Structure formats: C-alpha cells, structure tokens
Amino acid sequence: MGDDLDAVRIMFAANSPARAAFEYILAHAKAASFRFVLRTNEVRAVELQRPDRKLNPFAIQAQANHLNFYLRRPILSEHPGLFEAAVATFGPVKPNRLGEYRTHLKDVAEVDAMLAFLRNHDAWPSKRSDRRFVAETFERLTGEHFLHSARRLAAGFKDHPFGPSTDYDLLFDGMRLPPKAVFGLAASEALGFPVKPENFSAGESMVCFRMLRASGYQIVAKGESDTIDPSLISDEDRSWSEGRPRLVTHLRRERGTGLGRAKRDQFRATHGYLYCERCGMDPVSTFGSDVGEACIEVHHHSTHVAEMDDGHQTRLEDLQCLCANCHRVTHRELKAQLTGLH
Numbered sequence: 001m002g003d004d005l006d007a008v009r010i011m012f013a014a015n016s017p018a019r020a021a022f023e024y025i026l027a028h029a030k031a032a033s034f035r036f037v038l039r040t041n042e043v044r045a046v047e048l049q050r051p052d053r054k055l056n057p058f059a060i061q062a063q064a065n066h067l068n069f070y071l072r073r074p075i076l077s078e079h080p081g082l083f084e085a086a087v088a089t090f091g092p093v094k095p096n097r098l099g100e101y102r103t104h105l106k107d108v109a110e111v112d113a114m115l116a117f118l119r120n121h122d123a124w125p126s127k128r129s130d131r132r133f134v135a136e137t138f139e140r141l142t143g144e145h146f147l148h149s150a151r152r153l154a155a156g157f158k159d160h161p162f163g164p165s166t167d168y169d170l171l172f173d174g175m176r177l178p179p180k181a182v183f184g185l186a187a188s189e190a191l192g193f194p195v196k197p198e199n200f201s202a203g204e205s206m207v208c209f210r211m212l213r214a215s216g217y218q219i220v221a222k223g224e225s226d227t228i229d230p231s232l233i234s235d236e237d238r239s240w241s242e243g244r245p246r247l248v249t250h251l252r253r254e255r256g257t258g259l260g261r262a263k264r265d266q267f268r269a270t271h272g273y274l275y276c277e278r279c280g281m282d283p284v285s286t287f288g289s290d291v292g293e294a295c296i297e298v299h300h301h302s303t304h305v306a307e308m309d310d311g312h313q314t315r316l317e318d319l320q321c322l323c324a325n326c327h328r329v330t331h332r333e334l335k336a337q338l339t340g341l342h
C-alpha cells in the first residue's frame with residue numbers, strides 16, 4: 001500500500017481485531033483528508049495531521065491487540081470540555097505530562113464509538129462526503145477478492161447492505177450481479193472490516209468500476225445484452241462459435257468474467273510462471289520478455305458437455321492455461337466432438 005505505514009502495521013498480531021480497527025480508522029482519516037506523520041523512534045505510532053498542517057490533533061500507537069488513541073493538546077485546547085467529555089464517555093485516565101487524553105481501542109466497534117464521539121463534538125469532520133474512502137484505500141484488493149465475492153453473490157448470498165443495482169450489471173459466469181455489491185464485499189474481505197455503501201460510489205470512471213474492469217469483468221448498462229465485448233472475440237472465435245449456443249456459452253465463460261484473470265494469477269502463484277498446459281511452452285523464455293505472456297490464454301476445459309450448460313458454476317480447476325496455438329486446436333477438437341464432424 002502506498003501509505004508507508006507498514007512499520008506500524010507490523011506491531012499488530014496477525015488478523016487481530018486491532019489490526020482491522022487500525023485499517024478502519026486510517027480509511028476514515030484519509031477520507032476526511034488527514035495526512036499521516038509516521039513516528040518510529042521509541043514507539044510505532046502515526047499522528048493524524050490536518051490538511052492545513054497547522055495541527056496534529058490525534059495520534060494512534062500500535063500494540064499487539066489494541067491501539068492507543070490520543071487526543072492531543074491541540075485538539076483539547078481547541079475544544080474546551082473535550083477532555084471531560086471523553087472521561088465521561090470512555091472513562092478516566094491519568095493524564096500524561098502533556099495533559100493528553102489516551103484510551104485503548106481494540107476493535108472496529110470501539111473505533112466507531114470514538115469517531116461518533118468526535119463528530120458529536122465537532123472534533124472530526126462529519127459531512128457524509130468525508131466518509132467516502134480515497135482510491136488508495138482499495139489498493140490491496142485483488143482479482144481473488146473479486147472472484148470470491150462474485151461467487152458468494154452468484155450463490156445467493158444476501159446478508160449485506162448493498163441493494164440491487166439500479167443502472168449497471170456485472171457479467172459473471174452467465175449471471176448478472178450488482179457491481180457495487182461485488183466490490184463492497186471484496187473490499188470488506190480485503191480490508192478486514194465491513195465496508196458500507198457510503199464508503200465508495202459506483203459508476204463510470206469511479207474506482208469501483210475501474211478496478212473491476214481491470215480485473216477482467218464486464219460491466220454493462222441494465223438492459224444492454226450480455227453478448228461478449230467484441231474486442232475480446234477474434235474472427236476465429238466468431239466463426240467457430242457461430243450458431244452453436246454451447247460454444248457461445250463456452251466463450252462467455254472464458255472471456256470477460258474475471259475468471260481468466262483469477263486463473264492466471266492462481267497459476268502463476270502455484271507454478272511460479274505461466275506456461276501452456278498442453279505443449280509446455282514457456283512464453284517468457286521463448287519470446288525473451290514478459291510480453292510473451294500475452295500468448296497464454298485461459299480455456300474452459302470441461303470433460304462433460306453438460307458442464308457447458310448455463311447453470312453450471314465454473315471453478316478455477318475447470319480452466320486451463322493454453323498457448324494461443326493449442327487453444328485454437330483445442331477449440332477445433334471441441335467443435336468436432338460436439339458435431340461429430342472433423
């Protein structure tokens with residue numbers, strides 16, 4: 001992530017609620033235009049700096065299972081009575097020599113209570129637009145997060161705060177899913193806390209659509225047909241699949257659903273590099289540079305023709321990495337098998 005706070009993150013126990021609480025407060029601080037000042041001398045802490053750089057009103061210090069949250073002198077001086085109100089809400093503290101208020105926050109709910117308290121006292125921005133996370137917050141989302149959330153939604157998962165889509169659909173494995181929900185569930189998984197509809201917006205040119213498209217998903221306006229983006233289909237594909245619904249379904253599973261990207265990522269993670277599973281060709285050593293990887297395509301490899309019907313859910317194991325040549329030959333064989341012709 002581009003915020004250089006890993007020196008602070010490292011202090012938290014892995015997957016601890018405190019770590020999620022830390023990400024939660026950072027996302028809200030960035031949304032509210034605070035800057036971060038890193039302190040790594042005696043303690044691992046980050047100070048929140050107001051955009052005018054005049055004040056560092058808050059500081060967060062990382063511990064294994066909680067974070068210490070400080071109301072620093074500047075904010076206490078600016079808001080008379082804030083110290084006493086904090087004592088009344090979060091309990092008494094022994095003031096340190098700087099006269100700051102310090103409390104432990106151990107999970108997202110406790111951070112939420114603190115943010116609500118500060119907003120109530122005008123010590124934290126309270127406009128709705130200050131809850132819209134900046135693009136950088138979503139940098140850690142990967143194709144795998146998107147695939148996982150698309151799968152859950154396709155399987156009927158409904159226990160989330162994202163409504164049905166009003167204007168756009170995301171095409172996934174023969175289904176139409178609400179893009180905002182796909183992105184929101186993926187973000188919640190990646191960030192470790194529930195991301196709400198108010199934290200980002202969906203729509204053309206927004207980070208949500210940009211990232212989903214970069215991961216290989218097609219997003220279309222409602223009512224627009226779910227034919228595959230013509231740029232993803234070659235003349236060879238077109239003549240191969242013409243008039244054969246099963247072959248069209250086959251192409252739809254391979255192209256523009258995000259599955260291909262996820263398969264390539266998984267294959268690279270498992271084997272260290274991409275190669276053709278049919279002829280063994282290693283494009284990077286053959287062509288001498290990473291651009292050679294462009295010739296590795298993802299093929300929906302189904303032994304049973306029944307699996308090519310619309311209701312079947314594609315698993316990554318159903319997909320195969322093939323070089324362009326082998327993919328073409330494999331498609332010809334598939335057509336011959338379906339038509340009995342050669």
Ligand SMILES: [Zn+2]
Pocket residue numbers: 276277278279280281322323324325326327
């Ligand atoms: Zn090959």
Ligand SMILES: [Zn+2]
Pocket residue numbers: 254298299300327331
């Ligand atoms: Zn194929």
